[in-house]
Each structure stands twice: as structure tokens, then as C-alpha cells.
Amino acid sequence: MKTHSSAHTFTSEKGTVVTIGTFDGVHIGHKKIIARLTESAQVNQWESVVLTFFPHPRMLLQKDADIKLINTITERGDLLEKLGLDHLVVHPFTIDFSRMHAEDFVEEILVNALHAKKVIIGYDHRFGRNRTANIDDLKQFGAQFGFEVEEISKQELEDVAVSSTKIRTALHEGDIDKANAYLGYPIMLEGNVVYGKSLGKKLGYPTANLHIQEDYKLIPGQGVYVVRSYIEGAIVYGMMNIGTNPTVGGVAQTIETYFFDFDSDLYGKRLSIEILCKIRSEQNFESVELLIEAMKEDEIFSRTYIQSLKV
Numbered sequence: 001m002k003t004h005s006s007a008h009t010f011t012s013e014k015g016t017v018v019t020i021g022t023f024d025g026v027h028i029g030h031k032k033i034i035a036r037l038t039e040s041a042q043v044n045q046w047e048s049v050v051l052t053f054f055p056h057p058r059m060l061l062q063k064d065a066d067i068k069l070i071n072t073i074t075e076r077g078d079l080l081e082k083l084g085l086d087h088l089v090v091h092p093f094t095i096d097f098s099r100m101h102a103e104d105f106v107e108e109i110l111v112n113a114l115h116a117k118k119v120i121i122g123y124d125h126r127f128g129r130n131r132t133a134n135i136d137d138l139k140q141f142g143a144q145f146g147f148e149v150e151e152i153s154k155q156e157l158e159d160v161a162v163s164s165t166k167i168r169t170a171l172h173e174g175d176i177d178k179a180n181a182y183l184g185y186p187i188m189l190e191g192n193v194v195y196g197k198s199l200g201k202k203l204g205y206p207t208a209n210l211h212i213q214e215d216y217k218l219i220p221g222q223g224v225y226v227v228r229s230y231i232e233g234a235i236v237y238g239m240m241n242i243g244t245n246p247t248v249g250g251v252a253q254t255i256e257t258y259f260f261d262f263d264s265d266l267y268g269k270r271l272s273i274e275i276l277c278k279i280r281s282e283q284n285f286e287s288v289e290l291l292i293e294a295m296k297e298d299e300i301f302s303r304t305y306i307q308s309l310k311v
């Protein structure tokens with residue numbers, strides 16, 4: 001898969017079949033749409049293209065700085081790559097771009113830049129300045145500029161929209177089982193290991209504190225989770241706490257992981273950590289001794305769970 005940072009720098013050898021969307025989560029519903037795209041490309045000897053925008057239109061237009069996404073833009077690219085796409089175009093969503101008239105968008109972006117022979121799009125897709133154009137307009141533009149339009153049905157689209165919303169809600173609630181089932185893969189958090197309060201080692205459980213750069217990344221609700229990571233080529237399991245560490249007087253939210261059967265310096269390293277299941281909610285224990293007891297139980301639970309994955 002080739003990633004292009006703008007439609008204007010896109011190049012392809014052949015005509016293309018294009019779909020447009022955010023595809024946040026790249027979940028089981030999205031995969032069906034992408035499968036239609038890659039199949040159509042194969043049958044027609046075209047190249048498959050996903051056109052996506054960044055930042056998310058809602059971040060720019062509604063000043064909705066607080067919108068949270070299931071995937072960072074890097075994760076989205078990595079997940080789409082696994083689906084056998086030929087091209088991912090991450091076009092910058094700017095104020096100027098948002099003001100483009102529908103016909104200019106079709107001619108400049110879809111036809112001239114992306115060489116679209118076919119566009120696969122939701123029945124309710126709206127585009128162009130103030131989202132004035134709809135799928136019927138797109139079909140007319142198709143006749144004018146020589147591309148086909150394939151409509152994704154209401155039912156199929158609702159399945160996709162519902163699962164994106166359901167995944168976000170499930171993640172907020174810490175319902176990892178549900179979120180992972182809709183995603184079709186374990187939700188992941190990626191970031192750099194930073195210094196914490198240096199209490200972990202004293203408690204007998206050193207924890208790698210993860211700093212996630214992308215402020216729009218949705219962090220699952222507070223709680224203690226069984227996790228998995230890949231550190232220097234090896235699978236490492238662990239237990240993660242997402243919370244404010246109230247027992248030791250913490251205030252700010254941290255994401256910290258104790259890795260099992262592991263003992264090396266992780267400061268400054270980049271980790272991608274998959275969340276596999278929830279153990280319990282974070283609690284404000286009356287003493288540090290009680291917190292340590294709880295962590296010992298978390299470890300027993302986690303090791304049993306991990307063992308069950310291996311049989």
C-alpha cells in the first residue's frame with residue numbers, strides 16, 4: 001500500500017476505484033466495504049484507493065477539539081495496509097478545502113488527481129461546500145466525467161455507523177470484550193515510556209508509564225486490564241492500570257503497565273500495547289498494603305487468563 005499525504009501528489013499506473021471516509025477503528029463493518037473496493041479493483045484491473053481526511057472534519061469545523069478517535073492516523077494506516085489496499089490518501093482537511101464546491105471537488109480531486117473510474121459511497125454521503133451535494137449529484141457528475149457510482153445501502157451503512165459508536169461507548173465504559181469483538185482485533189495504545197513518580201519499584205511492581213502524543217486518541221475508561229505488547233521481537237504480557245492512582249494521592253490520569261517476567265529499562269522506548277480484557281475498576285485503597293494485595297490478585301487473574309490463551 002502506498003500512502004499519499006495529499007490527493008495532489010497521488011500517482012497511479014491505472015484508473016482507480018475510490019471510497020471516501022474516516023474509517024475510524026477499521027472494524028469488521030469497514031472491512032466489508034474495503035473488501036468490495038479491492039474486489040472491484042481486481043475485477044476491473046484498477047487500483048483501489050481509500051480517500052480519508054485529516055484532521056477529522058469535526059475537529060476543524062465544529063471546533064470540537066474534544067472529539068476522540070479509536071485510532072490515531074498512524075494506526076489507521078497500519079490497519080488499512082493489512083487489508084490489501086493499493087493506496088491510502090490522507091488529504092489535509094483545511095478551511096480552504098472545506099469551502100470547495102462539489103463540482104470542483106469531483107473534477108479536481110476525484111477525476112484529475114485520483115483518476116477515479118468508480119466511486120463506492122454511502123447512500124447518504126454529502127460533499128462539497130456546506131455538504132450541499134448528495135449521491136444523485138455524484139451520479140450526475142459520474143455521467144459527466146466518466147465514472148461509475150456504487151451505492152452502499154442504508155442497512156450496510158447503519159451496521160458500520162452503529163458499530164463505530166458502539167465501540168466508542170464500549171471503550172469509555174471499559175467494556176473491552178465488546179469493543180474488541182466489534183473491532184475484530186484488540187484495541188491498542190501506542191506511545192512513549194516516560195518517567196512517573198518512581199513508586200512502582202517500591203511497591204514491587206515497576207510500571208512503564210505510557211505517554212500518548214495524539215490528544216484525540218480515545219483512552220479506555222479507568223480500570224485494570226490484562227495487556228500484551230511486543231518488545232524487541234518478543235511477546236510480553238502484563239497488567240495495565242488506567243487511572244489517577246488515588247491510593248497514592250494521584251490526580252492526573254496515567255496509563256501504566258507492569259510486564260510479567262520482564263526486567264529491563266523501558267524509558268524512552270516506543271510501545272504499542274494491546275488491551276485484552278478488564279480485570280476490575282481502579283479503587284482508592286485505604287493503605288498501600290491493600291493496593292499491593294490487590295495487585296497480587298490482579299497478577300494471579302492475569303496469569304490464569306494468559307495461560308488460557310495459550311491452550
Ligand SMILES: Cc1cc2nc3c(=O)[nH]c(=O)nc-3n(C[C@H](O)[C@H](O)[C@H](O)COP(=O)(O)O)c2cc1C
Binds near residue numbers: 201246282284295
Ligand atoms: C495492575 C495495577 C493495578 C493498579 N490498581 C490501582 C488501584 O486500584 N488504585 C490505585 O490507586 N492505584 C492503582 N495502581 C497504580 C499504582 O498506584 C501505581 O502503579 C503506583 O502509583 C506507581 O506509580 P509510578 O509508575 O508513577 O511510580 C495499579 C497499578 C497496576 C500496575
Ligand SMILES: Nc1ncnc2c1ncn2[C@@H]1O[C@H](COP(=O)(O)OP(=O)(O)O)[C@@H](O)[C@H]1O
Binds near residue numbers: 198205
Ligand atoms: N517488569 C517491568 N514492567 C514495567 N517496567 C519495568 C519492568 N522492569 C523494569 N521496568 C522499568 O522500570 C520503570 C518503572 O519503574 P517505576 O518505579 O514504576 O518508575 P516510574 O514511576 O518512573 O514509572 C519502567 O519505565 C521500566 O523502565
